[in-house]
Amino acid sequence: MGFIELNVLNNAAQNVALGIDLGTTNSLGAMWKDGRPIVLHPEGDSGYVPSAIHFPEKGMPAVGRRARELALVDPAHTLFSIKRFMGRGLAETREDAASVPCPLSENENGVVQFEMRGRKFTPQELSALILMKVHDQACKALGGIEVTKVVITVPAYFDEAQRQATRDAARIAGLDVLRIINEPTAASLAYGLDKRKQGNVAVYDLGGGTFDVSVLRIEEGVFQVLATHGDTHLGGDDFDRALVEVARKELSALLAPNVLEDRAFLQSLRLAAEKCKIELSNAPEAYMHLAMPESGVQWRRNFTRGEAEALWAPLIERTLHSCQRALADAKLKVAQIDEVVLVGGSTRIPAVRERVERFFNRKPHVELNPDEVVALGAAVQAHVLMGGTREVLLMDVTPLSLGLETMGGAVAKIINRNSTIPCQATEGFTTYADNQTGIEFHIVQGERELAKDCRTLGRFKLSGIPPMPAGMPKVAVRFHIDANGMLTVTAKEESTGKSARIEVQPMNGLTDAQVESMLNAAYRHARDDFDARRAADLRTEIGVMVRATERGLGHAAGQLDRETMLDIQDALVAGRAALEGALPDATTLQRVRDQLERATLPLAAALMDSVAKAALSGKKLSEV
Amino acid sequence: MSAFAAKCSKCGAELESPLGCTACGTLAAPEREPTPFEVFGLAPSFALDAAQLRRKLLRLGRVLHPDYFGAADEATRALAERNSARLHRAHDVLADDAARADWLVRHLGGPSENEQREMPKAFLLEVLEWNEQLEAARESAPGSRERAALADLEAELKQQRERALSAVARLLEPLPPSAAPTLREARSQLNALRYLDNTLAQIEALALGAPSSH
Numbered sequence: 001m002g003f004i005e006l007n008v009l010n011n012a013a014q015n016v017a018l019g020i021d022l023g024t025t026n027s028l029g030a031m032w033k034d035g036r037p038i039v040l041h042p043e044g045d046s047g048y049v050p051s052a053i054h055f056p057e058k059g060m061p062a063v064g065r066r067a068r069e070l071a072l073v074d075p076a077h078t079l080f081s082i083k084r085f086m087g088r089g090l091a092e093t094r095e096d097a098a099s100v101p102c103p104l105s106e107n108e109n110g111v112v113q114f115e116m117r118g119r120k121f122t123p124q125e126l127s128a129l130i131l132m133k134v135h136d137q138a139c140k141a142l143g144g145i146e147v148t149k150v151v152i153t154v155p156a157y158f159d160e161a162q163r164q165a166t167r168d169a170a171r172i173a174g175l176d177v178l179r180i181i182n183e184p185t186a187a188s189l190a191y192g193l194d195k196r197k198q199g200n201v202a203v204y205d206l207g208g209g210t211f212d213v214s215v216l217r218i219e220e221g222v223f224q225v226l227a228t229h230g231d232t233h234l235g236g237d238d239f240d241r242a243l244v245e246v247a248r249k250e251l252s253a254l255l256a257p258n259v260l261e262d263r264a265f266l267q268s269l270r271l272a273a274e275k276c277k278i279e280l281s282n283a284p285e286a287y288m289h290l291a292m293p294e295s296g297v298q299w300r301r302n303f304t305r306g307e308a309e310a311l312w313a314p315l316i317e318r319t320l321h322s323c324q325r326a327l328a329d330a331k332l333k334v335a336q337i338d339e340v341v342l343v344g345g346s347t348r349i350p351a352v353r354e355r356v357e358r359f360f361n362r363k364p365h366v367e368l369n370p371d372e373v374v375a376l377g378a379a380v381q382a383h384v385l386m387g388g389t390r391e392v393l394l395m396d397v398t399p400l401s402l403g404l405e406t407m408g409g410a411v412a413k414i415i416n417r418n419s420t421i422p423c424q425a426t427e428g429f430t431t432y433a434d435n436q437t438g439i440e441f442h443i444v445q446g447e448r449e450l451a452k453d454c455r456t457l458g459r460f461k462l463s464g465i466p467p468m469p470a471g472m473p474k475v476a477v478r479f480h481i482d483a484n485g486m487l488t489v490t491a492k493e494e495s496t497g498k499s500a501r502i503e504v505q506p507m508n509g510l511t512d513a514q515v516e517s518m519l520n521a522a523y524r525h526a527r528d529d530f531d532a533r534r535a536a537d538l539r540t541e542i543g544v545m546v547r548a549t550e551r552g553l554g555h556a557a558g559q560l561d562r563e564t565m566l567d568i569q570d571a572l573v574a575g576r577a578a579l580e581g582a583l584p585d586a587t588t589l590q591r592v593r594d595q596l597e598r599a600t601l602p603l604a605a606a607l608m609d610s611v612a613k614a615a616l617s618g619k620k621l622s623e624v
Numbered sequence: 625m626s627a628f629a630a631k632c633s634k635c636g637a638e639l640e641s642p643l644g645c646t647a648c649g650t651l652a653a654p655e656r657e658p659t660p661f662e663v664f665g666l667a668p669s670f671a672l673d674a675a676q677l678r679r680k681l682l683r684l685g686r687v688l689h690p691d692y693f694g695a696a697d698e699a700t701r702a703l704a705e706r707n708s709a710r711l712h713r714a715h716d717v718l719a720d721d722a723a724r725a726d727w728l729v730r731h732l733g734g735p736s737e738n739e740q741r742e743m744p745k746a747f748l749l750e751v752l753e754w755n756e757q758l759e760a761a762r763e764s765a766p767g768s769r770e771r772a773a774l775a776d777l778e779a780e781l782k783q784q785r786e787r788a789l790s791a792v793a794r795l796l797e798p799l800p801p802s803a804a805p806t807l808r809e810a811r812s813q814l815n816a817l818r819y820l821d822n823t824l825a826q827i828e829a830l831a832l833g834a835p836s837s838h
Contacts, residue, residue, distance in 0.1 A: 017694075178694050222682050324832055385694030390649075393686050419716065422690065424709035482705050483690045 017149035017178055017386050018138050019186070019378025020131065022166065024083040024235060025208030025345060027051050027130050029138035030375040031147075032383035037190060037376040040138040047141065048371070049134045051208075053126055054078045055116045063133040075267035076101045077116065081237055082130070084209045085112045085123040086169075087161030089508045095233070099241070099270055101263035110508045124510055125518055127169035135175060150175045151382040153374050155210040156182035157230030157399045159445050160457050161508050163486050168510050172518045178385045180484040183207070184214035185396050186377025187343040188223055190368060199338035200226075202326075204356050204364070205374075206319060207344035209235040213323045215330040215337070224395040227329035227418045229322040234315065236277070236346040242311040243273035247288060247301060254297065268292065280305050281348045309351040316355045323359060329418050340364040345371050395420050398481050405442040405451035414479055417447065421481050429475040435467040439475065443489070456507045462491050466498065531586045538589035539579065545596045546575040549603065556606040564602045571599035628654055628662070640665045640680070643707040644687045651688065651703050660714035660727060670728060670796035672718060681715050722817045725792045725810065732800065734807025743816045747784075754781070754823060761830060771830070778827050785820045788813050 019030045019037065026048045029040045041047025054067035055077045062070060071078035084096045090106040097104050103115045113120040131152075139146055152175075154166050163180055170177045184203035198219040205212040212230035216223055247269055252260055259265055272290050279286035280303060290299040327334065342364045346352060356364055368376070384392050397418045403411035404427065414425040429439050439462040446454030465473050474494040481487050492499055510518070549572060557565070571592075578584055578592045628642035629652065637647035641663055642654040661668045664680050686692075688711055690704040717723045730736060743751070757770075757777050764770035795810040 015695075179691070220682075222685070321833065328828055328832060381691070384691050387692070387695050390686060390692055393682065393689060394691060395685060395689075420712040422705050422709040423712045423716075424706075425713070480705065480709055483708070 015386055016147055017151060017382035018135070018147050019151045019153070019375055019380070019382045020134055020138075021153050021183070021186075021375035021378060022083065022127060022131060022134075022169075023051055023208060023374075024081050024210060024237065025051055026371060027134045028372060028375040029134045029141075030372070030379035031138070031142070032379050032386075032388060037379035037383070039372050039375060040141040042137055042140040045137070047137055049130060049137060051082060051130050052078060052080050053082070053129055057117070061129060063129050071267065071271060075271070076264035078267065079114060079116070079126065080267075080270075081209050082123050082126045084233060084237070086127065087159065087163070087165035087508055088112055088123075092508075096237075099237075099244075099266055101267045107514075109511060109514075111510060112508075122510065122518075124165050124169045124515075125172055125521075127166070128172035128518070131170055131173040131175060135173065148174070148176050149178050149382070149386075151179045151181055151378045151385065152177060153181050153183045153186050153378050155205075155207070155230060155232055156184050156212040156214050156225075156228040156396075157210070157232050158182075158485075159232075159400055159455055160485075160487055161455070162232065163484065164509050167484070167486070168515050171515055174519070179381060180486065181378060181381050181394075182212070182214065182225075182228070182396055182485070183374045184212045184228070184343060185216070185223065185225060185394060186375075186381060187341060187373045188214075188216055188218070188377070189380040189392065189394070190373045190377035191341055191365065200330075200332060200336055201339045201341060202323070202337050202360060203341045203343060204319070204323070204347065205230075205343040206346040206352060207235050208346070209233070209237050211235060211319050211322065213319070213326045215326050215332060221391045222393045222395065224420075225397045225418075226332070227326045228397055228399050229326040229329070230399070231318065231322060234318060235344070236274075238315055239277055239312055239346065239349070240270055240273040242315070243276060243288060243303065243308065244269050246311065247273065247290070247299075250301065251290075251297075251299060254299070265292070276303055277308070277349070280308050281350060305350070312349070312351060316352055319352075320355065320359050334360055337362065342366050343370050343373055396483075396485070397421060398423065398485055400445045400455075401447055402457075402479060402481070402487065403444050403446075403451075403454065405444060409451050411444055411446075411449060411451050411454060415481060419481070421485055422483050424478060424480045426476050426478045429462070429477055430471050431465065431468070431473050432470055434470050436470065437465045437467060438463040439465070441477075443479075443487075457487065458507055460489055464498065465493055466496050468495075532583075535583050535586040535589055538586060538593055539583060542575050542578055542589065542593050542596065545593065545600070546572060546579065549575075549596065549600050552600070552603050552607050556603060556610055559606040559609070560602055564599075567599040568603060571596045628652075628658065641684055641711075643684065643710060646683055646687050649687050649692075651693075651700065651707060653703055658710065658714075659731070660717040660724075663710055663714035664718065666718075668728060668731065669799060670725060670793060672724065674719070677715070677718055681711070684711055721789055721792070722814060722821065725796060725817075726814055728796055728799065729807050729810050729814065732807055733803040735811050737811065737815060737818070740808060740811045741815065742812050743819065744812050747788075747816050750784075751819065758823065758826060766833070774827050774830065778824065781820050781824055781827075785817065785824070788816045788820065792817070 016031060021028045028048055030037050031040055039047050049064040050068040052064065052067040052071060054062040054070040054074065056062065067078055079100065081096070085093055089110040090104060090112055093112055100114065105113045105115060105120065107113055107122065111122050113122055114126065150170065152166060152170055154163055167177055167180060184205045187205060188201060188203050201216045201218055203214045203216065210230065210232050211234040212228060214228040215226045217226055248260060269290060272288050276286045276288040285302055285304045288301045288303060290297065337360055340356065340360045340362050342353065342356065347370050353364065380392070381394065383389065398415065398421050399417060401413050401417045402415040403413045406412045414427055415423055431439065440459060442451060442459050443457045444451050444454035445457050448454050462475060465475060475491055476494055477489060477491045479487060479489055549568065574592045575596050578589055630639060631637065632639055632645035632648060632650055634650040635645060635648040637645055639652065640646050642652060642658045643663060644651045664677065688704055688707045690701060690708055693701050693704040717727050754777065757773060761770045761774050791813045792810055795806045795813065800806045
């Protein structure tokens, strides 16, 4: 039996950390316990938190299963697949925006914002809500123990901006992120593939919104990623969309054009397509249903597996193309792959399994639940990070090359894709003009040759260079990609040994100040939540006190002086008022409760007195 | 160059690498940036035992990796990050024949690729022909005769690569003295090698089809 060490003062666990899979469709928490990773779920609950958020007219957003349920009745105020927007600007999300039921905008740093019920939410804040829900469920499963250290998984092909957005989401949720780990790598950890002496493994991970393939070499507990490839915009959502497109075409004869473009209608259609897709994994044919009583539409359409598979074939081919690229980068042939592992809910689609099996010419592993394996692997990694074992060594890679824009707009690569992380590179810079004290440079991520075709990570400004003739200063800029796959840049002027200052303007990312204010807002919300609960508890208590006082007065009113009676009457009026109408705030309720308590002290004494007298006179207590 | 501490400050064991102690797992902060060979406790040499290098990589990885310092203080975590990055960078240089040769040529005071851009003369004539073949294939549809010819070109370039690499090995084994004229020759072979690797990568990209939009 394993024990969780508790700090008795704050009920916080000292030596444990959670593994969290923050998925496009579902999110899940897991932990290392008794020598193995387990999924954390409160009793009678699967623990899966659907990555959905519903915004009611008033009050706090509903997250998870409740939000999913509410999406059926109120699709216009429910958001899904927020992960597809992480670290992205408005221009890049046009395709996904079509299935969002609310308007989108962009903040001053190019971060997408969802405009819902008159408020703007960034994907980071929305993901924070999901993380808080997963965290809450996990802590409940642990019997109320507060664990704040977490390992969070991301698609291996996530770039810097997407990783940073994930880390910011966790910060907003008040979590302490020990590590960001790649999903396929986590899955390989969960499979315990280190038990085999040596071999090459391909992990094929097709989730709700993203696709990754990682090729690993495993030997004696070392998980060395040789290459990774993928598409952060290819997943189950796209399979749904293929069905939605068919439905829209066929419905165009039945519905007005404005209905066909309606966001709520599209959301309902997407949910119907998703249901149909899932049924098709278990049956040779399935119906797609759409019921919209307000428009008088009752629509039903049969899809055979064959028809759906024809629509999906190009998507599956794209994943196999990524597999080829990963193999080429790993310098391996298909025949040299010893094991294939399937991860992600979308690998339940029979056509996906068949094509992967045919591509690798090998039966893939499906023993572990593809929806749980990533969270379980994150829990293994959390165990390693907490000092649990040195038997496992994870050597992951950075998925994309890092480069600097040179004169003329070309890219000079400084760190190649598939470099083992942590990794570093140092570049020398100098000035072009006399007494120049600053240098600006543009850092990009991607494989294309021109900077404009790569993704901008940021424009960095080096300042504080001592004034010298042109070409004299020698500034060494170090680029370090850490074990999370995230970049830090530091600079030093070598002739003076002074550290130069680097300012980063995040692209499609939040500034520290923004994260901070969101964190404060999240605390405020948590505080509001706490106050609301306390108010409800106080109101219940006041109700009990009012009824008890009324009953007590019936017995002992005669024994109280006039002043006391007036106090009690005043307190009762206040108490009854607090029980009617809208819930007053907790502070007011606390005052009312205290007033009642104070005023009824003499009554309680009188009642005690009559109880004592009754006991002496031989009456039963119940008769008092 | 100054030498690094020979013994672990904590357990006194002999240090295999200036980055940390494989005996007790303590990290070490080197006084200056160690060379790739120093990181692995090896003497500079073009000839290298690949299996030994890999064993050392995994052994040092198990000491330095930041995963093992998740609960440590920030300075220790930062050192683990830094030392692991040094280890991996050094491994990238040593594990790749061309990168290792390039490092040795620079280290011995030979010319960089910017200082000396020539390739071997006999090689240059063939480059023109290879470029033409590649261009023709690029402009033809997949499945065409020009594309099919790429397989032959690829085989020929790989052969050329072997030849250039053997030439580099002959020039660098044993290691020539600093600033020796052979370093210029080694550089021109390395330039050929770089051209071959770029061209081979282009052939591979053509064979895999157009890059995805992401």
